[in-house]
Amino acid sequence: MPKQPKGQEHFAALPWQKVPEFIAGLRDTDKAGPVVKLLFEFLILTAVRSGEARGARWSEFDLEARTWTIPKGRMKAGVAHVVPLAPQTVKVLEEARKLARKPDDPDALMFEGAKPGRPMLDMTLTMLLRRLNTACTAQGFRSSFRDWAAETIKSSLGLPKL
Secondary structure, three states, X not given: OOOOOOOOOOOOOOOXXXXXXXXXXXXXXXXXXXXXXXXXXXXXXXXXXXXXXXXXXXXXEEOOOOEEEEOHHHXXXXXXXXXXXXXXXXXXXXXXXXXXXXXXXXXXXXXXXXXXXXXXXXXXXXXXXXXXXXXXXXXXXXXXXXXXXXXXXXXXHOOOOO
């Protein structure tokens, strides 16, 4: 028999019902700096991969249209992706701009790491989750978002919940 594919491993996720509580705790914690906390909230609100969020540049955003266009070179599928921005996401971006090293440079990173001009490390997000004693991963919030979306659609259509 041919070799069987390995089972897909899922990233540990928070139940979607607990995400608002997590965000509230994230905002209040002193276990991370303000830029790290803003990046994490941005990641949750946009449901993108951490690398896409960490590599975001100001030139990719149209705050009037409330959209973020991620260039194809930074997307896993190699296709540009437009992300709609909720009002809270725009507020997060406005706060991030206040803290940016180069707020007027369109090519600057939104969430710059400790080294100027370099993106924040993925380990920064992982370490924050460890400090908060949260049994999930940054990537797992994409699953939380997907579950919330599925439940919302089912509810709006009058279908039974999972």
